[in-house]
Amino acid sequence: MTADLAYLIVGVGLLLAVVLPKALQQRAVSEPIVLLLVGIVVGLLPFADVGLASPQEHREFVEHLTELTVVVALMGVGLALDRPLEWLKPDTWRRWGATWRLLALAMPACIGAVALLGWSLMGLAPAAALLLGAVLAPTDPVLASDVQVGGPTTDEEGAEEIDEDDEVRFALTSEAGLNDGLAFPFVYAAIFVATLGGVSEWGVRWVVWDLAGKALLGALIGTAVGWGLAKLAFRVPYPNLRLAETGEPLLALAAVLLSYGLAEVAQTYGFLAVFACAMTLRSAERGHEYHASMHTSIERLERLLTLTVLLLLGAALSNSLVADLTWQGLVVGVLLVVVIRPVAAWISLRIGARSDRIGGRCLTKGEELATSWFGVRGVGSLFYLAYAGGEATFDGMEQLWATVAFTIALSVVVHGVTATPVMRRLETSDR
Secondary structure, eight states: OOHHHHHHHHHHHHHHHHHHHHHTTTSSOOHHHHHHHHHHHHHHSTTHHHHOOOGGGGHHHHHHHHHHHHHHHHHHHHHHOOSOOOTTOHHHHHTTHHHHHIIIIIHHHHHHHHHHHHHHTSOOOHHHHHHHHHHHSSOOSSSOGGGSOOSOOOSHHHHHSOSTTOHHHHHHHHHHHHHHHHTHHHHHHHHHHHHTOSGGGTHHHIIIIIIIIHHHHHHHHHHHHHHHHHIIIIIOSSGGGOHHHHTOTTHHHHHHHHHHHHHHHTTSOHHHHHHHHHHHHHHTTTTOTHHHHHHHHHHHHHHHHHHHHHHHHHHHHHHTGGGGOOHHHHHHHHHIIIIIHHHHHHHHHHTTGGGSOBTTBOOOHHHHHHHHHOOOOOHHHHHHHHHHHHHSOOTTHHHHHHHHHHHHHHHHHHHHHHHHHHHHHHHHHTO
């Protein structure tokens, strides 16, 4: 593909990204669906077999592009959430009860079910099967904008009304913000199986450090960075240095790079650090309009990165990955999207539901079903697969890439088509 043609294709995609959100606002078709279809069409063009190769051939590029997309999205998610979460205040933790159950119960159940199917149905080796379960487990903060909170409340009165009436959007947004980092220990477990062998060789280290230690330290690093930047933005004694008063929105991007970079240098989980940093920033002067300014700048960058990922994913699907997709991989993807995730999430939300009343009420049955259904798979899965491919050799990697790409595409279409009518019906029933 020539550079001029690449510019044309990206330009068309960018135009669609600008026009479609408004044009499709009241329709059951999402922007990601259209962008994915554009990529698929591009992959079918005559030049595609020369210019668009398998993701495995450009693994490092895919890893870094998707990595940047996810961390930018995580900053946007953290800034958008109005409901506080503070280390030393148990009441704030209880308000996140649905989120904790989705993370602690539904996500491991999805990992186990997909890994079992990968081993028994697809014939994958244990390490590859576990990797498939781990990379497909997290819901996505990038492609789930239709079912997430819209952005930060910026007036003082609204900030006190902590989004109690939109529990579905809050649960899905907070789950997406946290589970991208919490899936990493299981990716490491798959890498250890492939490189070190039996659990006896690495199990203790994995539990103490990879499962617990890295997560805690990453969250602490993100909190510390967010606290320091909040001081700089809102409370520094010199007015000229208060970024909230100058209105400089690029502080959000600086926060992304600082928190992620510091956590990665410390060998912890950068995804968790970015989300913790964003939540800490958001907790400072909660009703200040500066949060909306930062969120807007991050949202625009996220849309541009998402455009690129979706175009490349669609092109790779129709150009190379479709040849590696087996009927077994297709079945696994369908089962995850329409059965495994909805059932696992619904059961997890039912367990102990009465113990975490939110604003005087629990999730209704309709809200539980909606939250369970919208387990959007996306860019994070591509990052984890690319990362693992650089750390160890897994048999059947072509099949893994094809299955993951198909599952993401299926999720984009199924959840994109159902998002508008389902959320509209929930909003109507609440009136």
